[in-house]
Amino acid sequence: MLRVARLLAAKDLRIEARSRIVTNQVLPFAAIVMVMFAFALNSDAVVSRVAPGLVWLATLFSLLVLVQRAFAIESADGATDALRAAGVDPAGIFLGKAMALAVQLAVLEIVLLLSAVVLYRAQLRLSGVVLLVTTLVAATCGLALVGTLYGGLAAGVRGRETLLPLLLLPVVAPVLIGATRATEAALGTGGAAVADGWPWVGLLAVFVALFGVGGTLAFGPLIEE
Amino acid sequence: MATPKTQITDSPAEYSDTKRAPLGRVRSTGTPFTRTIGIATIVSMATLAVFGLVLSPADVRQGDSVRILYIHVGTVWIAYVAFTVTAVSSAAYLWKRTRSLTWDRFAGASAEIGVLFMALTLFAGSLWGRLSWGKFWVWDARVTSTAFMFITYIGYLAVRGLGGSHQQRAKRSAVVALLAVLQIPLVHFSVKLWRGLHQDSSVADRTHVTLQGLMLFSLFVSLIAFSLLYLWLLIHRQRVLAMQDALDDKGLDYALQQRRDEGDL
Amino acid sequence: MDHVVHLSNAVAVLGQFPVLAGANLTVDRGEIVLLQGPNGAGKTSLLRLCAGLLPLARGEATVLGCDLRTNRESVRSRVGMLGHANGLYADLTVAENVRFWGATVRASRSEVTAALTRMGLAQRLGDVVVSRLSAGQKRRTALACLIARRAELWLLDEPHAGLDAAGRDELDATLREATSAGATIVVASHELERAGALATRVVEVVGGQIRELSSGPESSRPESTGPESTGPESGEAN
Amino acid sequence: MEDIGFILAVYIATFGSVTALALFILRRGRRLAAQLPDEDKPWI
Numbered sequence A: 001m002l003r004v005a006r007l008l009a010a011k012d013l014r015i016e017a018r019s020r021i022v023t024n025q026v027l028p029f030a031a032i033v034m035v036m037f038a039f040a041l042n043s044d045a046v047v048s049r050v051a052p053g054l055v056w057l058a059t060l061f062s063l064l065v066l067v068q069r070a071f072a073i074e075s076a077d078g079a080t081d082a083l084r085a086a087g088v089d090p091a092g093i094f095l096g097k098a099m100a101l102a103v104q105l106a107v108l109e110i111v112l113l114l115s116a117v118v119l120y121r122a123q124l125r126l127s128g129v130v131l132l133v134t135t136l137v138a139a140t141c142g143l144a145l146v147g148t149l150y151g152g153l154a155a156g157v158r159g160r161e162t163l164l165p166l167l168l169l170p171v172v173a174p175v176l177i178g179a180t181r182a183t184e185a186a187l188g189t190g191g192a193a194v195a196d197g198w199p200w201v202g203l204l205a206v207f208v209a210l211f212g213v214g215g216t217l218a219f220g221p222l223i224e225e
Numbered sequence B: 001m002a003t004p005k006t007q008i009t010d011s012p013a014e015y016s017d018t019k020r021a022p023l024g025r026v027r028s029t030g031t032p033f034t035r036t037i038g039i040a041t042i043v044s045m046a047t048l049a050v051f052g053l054v055l056s057p058a059d060v061r062q063g064d065s066v067r068i069l070y071i072h073v074g075t076v077w078i079a080y081v082a083f084t085v086t087a088v089s090s091a092a093y094l095w096k097r098t099r100s101l102t103w104d105r106f107a108g109a110s111a112e113i114g115v116l117f118m119a120l121t122l123f124a125g126s127l128w129g130r131l132s133w134g135k136f137w138v139w140d141a142r143v144t145s146t147a148f149m150f151i152t153y154i155g156y157l158a159v160r161g162l163g164g165s166h167q168q169r170a171k172r173s174a175v176v177a178l179l180a181v182l183q184i185p186l187v188h189f190s191v192k193l194w195r196g197l198h199q200d201s202s203v204a205d206r207t208h209v210t211l212q213g214l215m216l217f218s219l220f221v222s223l224i225a226f227s228l229l230y231l232w233l234l235i236h237r238q239r240v241l242a243m244q245d246a247l248d249d250k251g252l253d254y255a256l257q258q259r260r261d262e263g264d265l
Numbered sequence C: 001m002d003h004v005v006h007l008s009n010a011v012a013v014l015g016q017f018p019v020l021a022g023a024n025l026t027v028d029r030g031e032i033v034l035l036q037g038p039n040g041a042g043k044t045s046l047l048r049l050c051a052g053l054l055p056l057a058r059g060e061a062t063v064l065g066c067d068l069r070t071n072r073e074s075v076r077s078r079v080g081m082l083g084h085a086n087g088l089y090a091d092l093t094v095a096e097n098v099r100f101w102g103a104t105v106r107a108s109r110s111e112v113t114a115a116l117t118r119m120g121l122a123q124r125l126g127d128v129v130v131s132r133l134s135a136g137q138k139r140r141t142a143l144a145c146l147i148a149r150r151a152e153l154w155l156l157d158e159p160h161a162g163l164d165a166a167g168r169d170e171l172d173a174t175l176r177e178a179t180s181a182g183a184t185i186v187v188a189s190h191e192l193e194r195a196g197a198l199a200t201r202v203v204e205v206v207g208g209q210i211r212e213l214s215s216g217p218e219s220s221r222p223e224s225t226g227p228e229s230t231g232p233e234s235g236e237a238n
Numbered sequence D: 001m002e003d004i005g006f007i008l009a010v011y012i013a014t015f016g017s018v019t020a021l022a023l024f025i026l027r028r029g030r031r032l033a034a035q036l037p038d039e040d041k042p043w044i
Helices: A002-019 A021-041 A044-049 A051-075 A079-085 A090-120 A126-155 A160-187 A194-223 B032-055 B066-095 B101-132 B141-160 B166-198 B203-207 B214-262 C043-050 C094-104 C109-118 C135-149 C165-180 C192-198 D004-034
Strands: C005-014 C017-027 C032-036 C058-063 C079-082 C153-157 C184-188 C201-206 C209-215
Touching: A002 A021, A002 A051, A002 A090, A002 C094, A021 A044, A021 A051, A021 A090, A044 A051, A044 A090, A051 A079, A051 A090, A051 A126, A051 A160, A079 C079, A090 A126, A090 A194, A126 A160, A126 A194, A126 B166, A160 A194, A160 B141, A160 B166, A194 B166, B032 B066, B032 B214, B032 D004, B066 B101, B066 B141, B066 B166, B066 B214, B066 D004, B101 B141, B101 B166, B101 B214, B101 D004, B141 B166, B214 C017, B214 D004, C005 C043, C017 C043, C017 C058, C032 C043, C032 C192, C043 C058, C043 C079, C043 C153, C043 C184, C079 C135, C094 C109, C094 C135, C109 C135, C135 C165, C165 C184, C165 C192
Parallel strands: C017 C209, C032 C184, C032 C201, C079 C153, C153 C184
Antiparallel strands: C005 C017, C005 C058, C201 C209
């Protein structure tokens, strides 16, 4: 299972390194979303207060795009069928695609965080670095896992573009809440203390554990005909 | 005043114009058992309307808006029951080696009813909230996760409608239903944690109602009436879905024959 | 395990449409069976059923000793399927694709290289990204991926499509080699003269059913090469 | 009593939509039942 997962993750990342879809299209998309938030909120003070939330909201929007892309790779030339026909363990496919997605998401989140520092004047602080990194890792894993799970379900069906957000966004609400609060604590937004952030990381960890196990079990039946 | 107009007892006269009816009357989804439930439902719903709107007194603190609660509590109770039945039926479908589609149909029927009752719950709840809190919506953990549940099961119904064979539909939707069971407590817990840290208004204090006498009785009537209604809807809807599946299978027989005839041309 | 493929009244459904309407087919080890028939007759579905991709709705089907009603997953790793789509990743090179698909079934490095060489992809083409290839070159790559899998049962859907004369010769030689090494092949093709010369038996798929047409050029069923199938008519599969 | 509009709205919406669902299920049931023999209705 892990061998298959590593194989698929390496394959997905190599494809991304070649095609540069994420770098050339998804990152600019996320950046423009960040700028648009500032237009909509129209206040420096408000924007810098809600900066962590906006970072994660932009991440969620980009997640939808990334998941669509991750499964478009497979369905473009019937590779989904070929993977099933090769008897590849679905749990391995699930973990592998989630790993590749996590790497792409992590890059995206770092860029978004930096753009929040630049655009929204969010302040990074040294005491919150450990919390910030832990939050990033946990939230990224959670988003990648559920994204892959529901992306796989929606991949083979009609109306996948609309079904995916309907299924995915309600599920990732805990990640949005948890990651935003933890990031606020790490950055000290609105006077939050670093210690306030850790319970939220705990929530993210529970999320990752539940959907890691649940997704590994559920992915096979979901992609099967 | 609204009274349930549902004509649940079957009268033979209504079938006189049914085209493909065989000799005698068509046997539909009704049975003596469901007819009994149906009559009991109508009676209890009418009782609920009378008690809820007329006989029960206004609350000393909330005034007449407490009358909305008789509906609201009943619908939310049914919505939760319905989603629980969906989860249990989905688990039963996956657990049993026979992969019985009956479980799948119970899950689907229950989710449809649950979504309707959840919509009614949100509607009644927001109107009640406007009267007693002055706002249609509060970011309370229970309210918010209820809304999420509503959306989640709309998604579940969308997955059921994706097509494919019956078994494929059943397996896929059962898995999605069980994932929803994972998701709902997480959402509830995270929203609760989120509100807990903000602590702007304690909803419970201002809206605490001590129900007694006729008010408590009306609430009981509501729970009984909606439970009966749920049971009736579930059984009938399940039977309709069973007939739909059977008709699909019949269609398959016909399509098989046609498909075989392709070769004889 | 008496027969490699044994279908008895097999029905398979796509949505609510019966793509296979009671197909009967028996394939023994070492055979090359050609499926012919008009578009939409059910050839592709038959191959997908045998590969364990399409669920069996009614009837019985056994492939390589696995009952498709109960565990169609277990047959997959032993079957090689080439569908209409090539299943290639457009942004990877030819060699990377073949290596990836080889790795999914734990093929060794030398097996992958051999497969590339067999389809004439080892030299210049190996490092070309698939999206730059012509349709025929993509087909060659897909075939190389299939060869690297060393399957016991090969299911080929229009393998000749898009290939040039040299490619077709290489394909035919590969298929003959595979059968002499103990594999069994079911191939759907419209290229009757080429595939017919290759096949040991031709069956016609019409309306989701199968009609036996003729034995191949040798006019008699070939001697089974596999050790297990020496008693050809003994016992029913399943 | 300005609450009466809200209260009636809740009661009418609830009873109305429930009735509509029940009628829909019954009508669908009758239509399908007419096309199927009684053997396909195990509850009878």
